[in-house]
Amino acid sequence: MESEPISSPSAFQHLMQAPEDPIIGVTTAFSKDPSPVKLNVGVGAYRCEEGKPYVPQVVREAELRLLNDLSRNKEYLPITGNPQFTGLSAKLIFGEDSPALNQKRVCTVQCLSGTGSIRVGAEFLAKHYAHKTVYIPIPTWGNHPTIFTVAGLEVKSYTYYDSNTRGLDYEGLLRDLNAAPSGVVVLLHACAHNPTGVDPTADQWKGIQKLIRGKNMLPFFDCAYQGFASGNLIKDAFSVRLFAGDGGECFVAQSYAKNMGLYGERVGALSMVCGSESVAKRVESQVKLIIRPLYSTPPIHGAAVAATVLGDRELFNEWKADLQGMADRIIHMRQLLHEALKARGTPGDWSHIIKQIGMFSFTGLTKEQVAFITDKFHIYITFDGRVSMAGLSVKTVPYLAEAIHIAVTTVLE
Ligand code: PGU
Numbered sequence: 187m188e189s190e191p192i193s194s195p196s197a198f199q200h201l202m203q204a205p206e207d208p209i210i211g212v213t214t215a216f217s218k219d220p221s222p223v224k225l226n227v228g229v230g231a232y233r234c235e236e237g238k239p240y241v242p243q244v245v246r247e248a249e250l251r252l253l254n255d256l257s258r259n260k261e262y263l264p265i266t267g268n269p270q271f272t273g274l275s276a277k278l279i280f281g282e283d284s285p286a287l288n289q290k291r292v293c294t295v296q297c298l299s300g301t302g303s304i305r306v307g308a309e310f311l312a313k314h315y316a317h318k319t320v321y322i323p324i325p326t327w328g329n330h331p332t333i334f335t336v337a338g339l340e341v342k343s344y345t346y347y348d349s350n351t352r353g354l355d356y357e358g359l360l361r362d363l364n365a366a367p368s369g370v371v372v373l374l375h376a377c378a379h380n381p382t383g384v385d386p387t388a389d390q391w392k393g394i395q396k397l398i399r400g401k402n403m404l405p406f407f408d409c410a411y412q413g414f415a416s417g418n419l420i421k422d423a424f425s426v427r428l429f430a431g432d433g434g435e436c437f438v439a440q441s442y443a444k445n446m447g448l449y450g451e452r453v454g455a456l457s458m459v460c461g462s463e464s465v466a467k468r469v470e471s472q473v474k475l476i477i478r479p480l481y482s483t484p485p486i487h488g489a490a491v492a493a494t495v496l497g498d499r500e501l502f503n504e505w506k507a508d509l510q511g512m513a514d515r516i517i518h519m520r521q522l523l524h525e526a527l528k529a530r531g532t533p534g535d536w537s538h539i540i541k542q543i544g545m546f547s548f549t550g551l552t553k554e555q556v557a558f559i560t561d562k563f564h565i566y567i568t569f570d571g572r573v574s575m576a577g578l579s580v581k582t583v584p585y586l587a588e589a590i591h592i593a594v595t596t597v598l599e
Contacts, residue, residue: 208328209568216566224564225585227577230380230545231449232512235579240512242447244505248494258490262483265474267296267455271489274496275455279409279423279440286430290463293470295456295477296484299449300410300441301329303456307406307437308337309476310458310469311371315404320371321363323347325570327380327408330373339371347382352538352550354384360397368401376409376438377422378544381572385415385543391425395432405429410441415543417513419445419506430459442492444545445509451488512576516545519578523547526587532594547573555593563589 206214212228225237234240252258266272272294276287286292297303312318320339322330323346331341344366345358363372374394379385386394398405407426413419429436435458442453458473460466477483495501524539539547551559551571559565565586567573578586 208570212566212568215560219564219566221564223585224566225577225582226566227574227586228566228568228572230444230574230576232444232447232545232576233579235515235581237577237579237582240447242505242508244495244501244508245447245491247504248491248498248501251494252487252490260486263296263486263489265295265477265483266470267484268486268489268493270497271453271493272296272455274493275440276457278419278496279412279426279438279457280430280459281420281423281427284427284430285433286459291460291466292430293458293460293466293473295470295473296489297439297454297456297477298481298484299443299452299454300408300439301333301454302452303439303441303454304330304406304408305333305337306473306476306480307439307456307458308334308339309480310473311404311406311437312338313476314472315371317367317369317371317404319367320373320406321366322373323359323375323379325381326373326375327410330408334373342366342370344372346379347384347548349550352384352548353541354386354390356386356390356393360393363394363397363401363403366401366403369403371404371406372398373406373408374425376407376412376426377424378411378415378546380410380544381546381568381570382548383538383542383544383546384548386425388424391428395428398429399432399434404435404437406437406439408439410439411444411544412440413445413506413509414513414516414545417510419509435459435461442488446492446495446505448488448491451491452485453488453492516575519575519583520547522580522583523575523578523587526583527590530587530591532587532591534594545574545576547575549573549590551590551593552597555590555597558593558597559589562592565589 216226232240276294280287297306320334321342321344324343334341344362345355348355412422415422438457440455443449458469495505520540527536549571553569556567
């Protein structure tokens, strides 16, 4: 006979049901939808033309090499991670001939993808930096304010996007950062700004650099899309190299989730460009004290894969070609969606879809229109109207265009 479960009072009775994450929750809802026509363009994850998750061939090759190398073991990595991986990551973002690297002013540590790298950097700043405020762009990736807040920094914002022009509000950005106190931390998206797909031009970056350096602020770059914006790793590192090359200090969080397709492997790096070699050494000793009680040491596998690709000329070249292919496919999807909306005569100017850069299109759809599209068409989009162009294919573009057309023509803004 089965015994009745005993219901005892819980110490957690007072807990409220927490809301789903606005991005990850979209994938959860998508997974539960039984519709055969469902489409997930919520999360920023690259899909191949067949709409399937994509593992680059170089990653498979690197994994085979690692598997066949019987000299490898499963011992703990150092607290700062795989030294081959951190060295190669620093070169990838700062460049082979980077003065900061040559002067040994950079401390790079392996962290848990982009999120973990930003978090470790934020914890470090909350503990050791004189200013406890970070300025983030409006809008920005939804996790940014939370990461900095839980690390103990005060989060303030600066103007970034102009919803009328669907471009950069450069004047607003300069105005807000000018009005901010000297010395504060400023979060910048290195390239392919999420969610807007709007990046400053080279000249605008120089203007931002002048302002930030003039006010002795600390730039903190989030680089989650190197190679995804233009298809070219060097071009996409322009902003970071500009700041790292001027002699000043900056932080850079790198993620290999998108550009190497290593999402769930959690591969990333935090680089702290310091004023001198001796400061960089002390910074490294202190960042170890942050990491050790958080997760002790980082995982082995993903970083070994990335290091294998970055450290082998043949694999590296294959990866570059692959990146160009992914970026080109996204650009093609932009063109197709734009053409499909124009062909339907969908009201509004949709040229921003082809002008925006990177993985996302910030469509301008309202949250009511998004809810309508999800409800009627089973197409999953984040509520801010951001569409992951990397989730589309030649086959699915017309379906999305149709859904947008009907939403825009029938749902009031
Ligand atoms: N920074 C930016 C600007 C991002 O867009 C993302 C991922 C990250 C950092 C963190 O990525 P890691 O996986 O930790 O390296 N944003 C995606 C993925 C889903 C999510 O929100 O984590 C997105 O869809 O916005």
